[in-house]
Amino acid sequence: MAKPPPQPPQEPPQGGFGAPQDPRSGSTDGPSGYGYPPKQPSGQPGYGYPQPQGHAPQTPPPPGAAPGYGYPGPPQPGYGYPGRQPYGQQPYGQQPYGMYPQGTYPGGIPPQGGRSNQRMMIVISAAVAVVLVIAGGVWFANSNDGGKDDVAGTSGGSRGSEDGGGTDPTEGGGERPADADAKAVLQVPYPSSVPVDSMLVPGQWATAKTYAKPSVYSITGYHADTGKKAWKLPLDGQVCASSRHVTADGRTAVVFQERKMSSDSSSEPCNQIAVIDLDAGRKLWQKKLPGDRVYSTGLSLTISGNTVASAWIGGSAGYSITGKELWKSASYRGCRPRGYGGGKALVAVTDCGSGIDNEYKVQKIDPATGRAKWSFAAPKGLKNVNVISTDPVVVAVGAGSVSTTDIMSLDDKGKLRARLSLERPEHGQPKYDPNCRIDTESCVTVAVDKDNLYLPSEEHQGKSQYGDTNEIIAFDLGTGKPKWKSDAGEKRTILPLRMDGDTLIAYRQPTLDSGGQVVGIETGSGKQTVYLRLPNETSESERRLAPGYGTGALYVNGRLFMSRDSIRKNSTYDKELALAFGS
Structure with missing residues (x-):
């Protein structure tokens, strides 16, 4: 007898996900004027360790910016921290972006390791001196001008690619292997020699061959x-x-420093951009980005179709995949691209404010010229905006003291379709967490198809006392209503990874006595099918690399790849740089 589909969650998401209602007028026709109570930071200044979201700069801050804080030591297992943290809240803490001067991000490379449903107890001590002054409340008051006068790049070029045409870990290649019993097919050891205290090693890519x-x-x-x-x-x-x-023919892009770091305080600029042929293992071209000061802080890089787009504090540039310059700008007056989201389309997050007074717009971009096709004015008072999907356009936004507070879906003309509040109102922490960092395309535990949004619920106590559990919840992008939930099972947590057509690919974390799993979930019902059963002997390594803060996972061509985005000198806790599993 077939099992009935999972029932919808007993507790619907807080705040609704339909058209926001203006509390002053009662109107629901459009996004303008809707408000919400002032957000206050959870805890007191200095509570825990305020770790910034995203990659910390490897260079001194820009002139006039406050100096950063020190880099914490490696996690020490065996210690506890007070209270159960909501799903997605790492014990390192999550300091909201926007509380610091423009271009200043305290802390060093983020601590390593993904989430563990076994609640690995760790504590990190660091000398932190933070004074946060929160003046007044934060109210959402957005308007959508729908205009095309905002330009992401100030000098156009000849026509290049149109929207779409690229392939990446969210498009195809997610087939179910013939044999679900997987083994470790790749174990990249942690580097034996790291020349400086901490280094960035962001990204991982997979083709059918490489x-x-x-x-x-x-x-x-x-x-x-x-x-x-x-x-x-x-x-x-x-x-x-x-x-x-990654393009259909196995090409991707990187930005790197123009020379090796001579010391931990080196200020080598990140001004070299290159396109790599992943199967051949060679650079197809390399160029210097325009502008004098291009650093890792605030640096964005993506590919849409056959266009490579990059933005940084003070500039942006677009190139064809063959290296032809399409647009560039090394300075801005007023609005500037904060970052780009790629894939099937090109979407820019543009900042028209200054300092901590950010005024964001989300723009659909012509990848051939860098110019905006339409523009959506995001709510005022936001600290950060992340692009989750470019087709359909879905963005995550953060306000107050939490890195991500809402998710918004836009239609093909840049009008607001719906909004989902992620917070529990009683304590201001997320009930559903896409796990976003500062980086524009950094949300790692969320998936979107043409109709639905898939989010992991917060961890909670299951029937077993030996580990927490959670669910993936499917939300309708049009109505905002939850459609179904798919359970992780006892002593496991489950995280969405990507879409493969009408199937959601998800990762179930290991238990104490068995390895993790990759499952395919039917998007109509939430029914799970096991794609890969990972070996128990590598479960500890899995936990260190599970998708989360500073780690990521790919599922491509029936194989699961896991890696970290930064490395540290003389680390004794970290064992692997990357792992891969296949049958």
């Missing part, structure tokens, strides 16, 4: 089926940013 991962001043490619090294590509300096997208 898996590639940045490391110390290089990118290394491995045969995807055997794990054997295929090639090693030296770089002039550390990788500062990488595109998560």
